[in-house]
Amino acid sequence: MFEFFNQPEVIKIVVTVGSMTLFFVGLFGLLTQKHLIKIFMSVAIMETALFLLFIGLIYKQSALAPILTDNQQGFINMNDPVPQAMILTAIVIGMAVLALGVSFAIEYYKLTGKTDIDEITSLRN
């Protein structure tokens, strides 16, 4: 039974469905939650889902991690390093934006006492 899940196609389907469901959870949170922290959290979850999708679809079971160790002959039969580098960049950027957003929220709360996205409507329209 477990062998069924080891086929590359099945893994790809699992990754696609799983990460899209995680994306859905984030989107759902973004649309329904009111507290600013929850909204930032939803955004972070959506980002994580995209990273999982990317790395998961690039993943080849037979290939190795793109790091040369002692008993290897050269950079052959390895997983693609470019997506990993991209995701590394994207994670750091996402964290920076998140921290900035939280600091805005903290300062806004200090001034007005509001954390609810529905109450942040003092600018007209």
Place this chain on the structure above:
Amino acid sequence: MSSVLFIALPLLFGFATPLLSKFGKNGVAFTSTALQLFLLFLAFSLIGDKPYIEIISIAPPLGISFVLNKVSLFFVTLFTFMMVAFSIYYLSYRKTDAYKNETKFFILLNMLLASAIGLVLSSDIFNVYVFFEIAGISAYILTAYKKTPSALEAGIKYLLTGSIASIFLVFAIILIYLNIGSLNLAIIAQDFETLPHNIKVFISILFLIGFGFKVEIFPLNFWVSDVYEGSTALVNSLFSGIVVKAYLFAFFHILYLFLPSGEFSTFLIYLGAISMIIAEIVALKQTNLKRVFAYSSLGQVALIFTAFALQSIDAIQGALFIILAHSIAKIVIFLALTTIEKNYKSLDINVLKELNAPFLRVVIVIAMLSLLGIPLFAGFIGKFLVLKAFAVEQIFPILAIIIIASLLEAVYYFKLIGFMFEKGDRKDKIKVDFTHKFIFSLLTFLILLVGITPFVISGFLLDSANVMLDSISYIAMLVKG
């Protein structure tokens, strides 16, 4: 000389400010302005050069590279010029009403400039995403800079929409890499046509949503007016003059490369037209000057969007003209509003009735007439070329919409002009100091120069339009290396 300096030097300046601030209070301010002036001269010195590829670390199509051709040089020069004008204005403004933590303000200005130039020059889609984020983050902080409740509210809204936009852009980039296996714009452009239809449409939609937030297109532009109202008029001049233009160029540059046959062209044209008409209608009933000009910006940006979406050379040339005219006019208007707000402490629409500043009045009127597209002002030739292009293509509904939108625009501009020349009690006279007079005169002179003698630049813009639409030679240049 090399085009990477446009990005490396502002970054170097940003990283080095703690050292520079040791040289006294004015050290950072003057270094920043000097740097921008240097970049402006660099940009001018590059005019006339052949298209040039700047290699970073490793040759394209494997690595990141910057392409400097006519159209990207146009945008680089425009942005640098705008920033220089802004900086010179601010150098005089800061004597009386400096921003808190000024060094940080200067760092943000330079980062904004570097990222706008990076968006224009980069030929790698993930690098475009990085600059997309740098420009976004600098803009969020500039919005919230004053730390008043409304500024922070605008900052939060901007940041949230911006991070949603970046999620969709990342999604599109991920799918592109999974299906094409490259990040270089030229390679993607070569292979994009061969993708299955479904995935092609899907990537395009994700891309449109990601950039749609930033190019302020309906229905993704709900945040724009709040951001303009929440931040200061000073900073708004940058948003309207630099940031949105950089995003617009990046979006259409990539669109032309990926979809040279213009598959979504009709859809985008109507999207732009709808945003234009909605923005102009909503602008009619605004009572805050910052909001009025925010909606007017939305209308103009939508007009540029519509023109770019047509994918014809005339329309692109017109759009470049409008970009030039709109950037200059909006920086004039917002800087004038800054002076007014500093003196009268209010930007309600009624403040114009009591405005007592003949010089500013004339300057604002000239900028507004240029925005309207009255003949002999810079905005006319662009609007004329765009209308001509649509007439040639025989898309008459769009012609009608552009004309109606212009009429609506005229209604509220002439309302404002009427307010300014209304007889009644006036407040104290605003003293405009010499530097500000110089900047305003220079910019209005440019408006009139482009308006009266458009041929000084129309040849260059025609070449630029050709280069922008010509995806084949762009691809050939990059793939050959």
Place this chain on the structure above:
Amino acid sequence: MNLKRDISTSTFSGFALSASLIITFLNVLLNNIPVDIKRVGDELLKLNGSEGVANAVTTVVVYFRGFDTLGEIAVLFIASLGIGLMLDSNIRCNLKAESNFMLKTASQLLFPIIILFGIYVMVYGHLSPGGGFQGGVIIASGVLLLLISHKEFEVPHSVITLIETFAGISYVLIGLIGLVVLDKFLGNFLPNNISDMGLLLSGGIIPIIYIIVGIKVGSEMSMITQNLIKRSDDV
């Protein structure tokens, strides 16, 4: 979970909207599962041998896509600047309760180990998993430990700024030297023999840049945590 009780129209419509969106996404993605094609990554892997760096991801991050990393550093720099601007307060730390003896001793004991681990991850970034970002953040987490356990501890602001400035300037300068020497920004102008692969001193500018990145990230993250924590105690 008491979902049933607070299910409302907005929740339901949000659920329906996001579900329909995701079903569309899935429909497209599942029908077009990408096959293995020739990717730029494979060519970069081949090229990677000539750079003399064992960790291919490091080469890609620092060298082949080096400009992204410069941009990323800029993003972190601006974000830390913005956070400093937002949470800028002169209110001193004033913890509600003195942290107890155990926490103090343990954190003093752990701090050098965490810093050492961070430096290891940073310096060996080109040979093993890890690198500047991870090492820098680990160092910042060591600082965080001290911040929460020691009432009087504060990150030395001026020293950190100086280190950060030095790191930032040298990153761009290395890039500019590459521009002058090899005519390409961030070009690898130091000797990088393939025979040295696996040694600490290998790969030319790549480990140097990653260490600079680590210093910059570490100091910036320390400042961010300091700002967030300093503020939280005056509530």
Place this chain on the structure above:
Amino acid sequence: MIGFIILSVFIGIIIIAFSAITQKKLADSIILFMGVSLGSVVLFFIFKAPDVALTEAVIGAGISSLIFLMALKHLGEKK
């Protein structure tokens, strides 16, 4: 076997993420969010991306959660 592990970790993090989003108490949802990050660390490790796994561990589970916790300390629970 590896495929089954991937499937179960995915199911786990989806459930954790959903409860993190719908949790009433913010402190709980932040702790659950850390769980999501940890689960994705495991997945990245399985997918042979050790660098990404390390980054996600220190940034996703470490610093991001710290940021959320600090925000919670400032903002307080929902009023």
